[in-house]
Amino acid sequence: MDILFLLIPLSVVLVLLILVGLWWAVDRGQFEDVEAEGQRILHND
Template sequence: MSILYLLIPLSLILLGLAVWAFFWAVKHDQFEDLEGPAYRILFDEDENDRPREPEASSEPDAPRDEDRRD
């Protein structure tokens, strides 16, 4: 019976944390777009997903900045 003196306040604290986390998520727009990420994965229309084409250069054998090692 004495364990209830510990469990009841502990459960109220956890409940308070859950309510605070819910309102924090609502305030920071975590529930704004629920369907967007589900549909976004189906379409490959992003520019970031395409491989970059090599840029034409007047000096074809010139080393690029990424190839140089100090």
């Protein structure tokens, strides 16, 4: 039972880190045009 006092805060911190990372990626425009990168690989320059 004592391990829950360690695991619950650690899992909350992990979830918060994941949410901050996703927010950062969306804010920086990482998901703006996901189709263009797939098309860029297929076309030769």
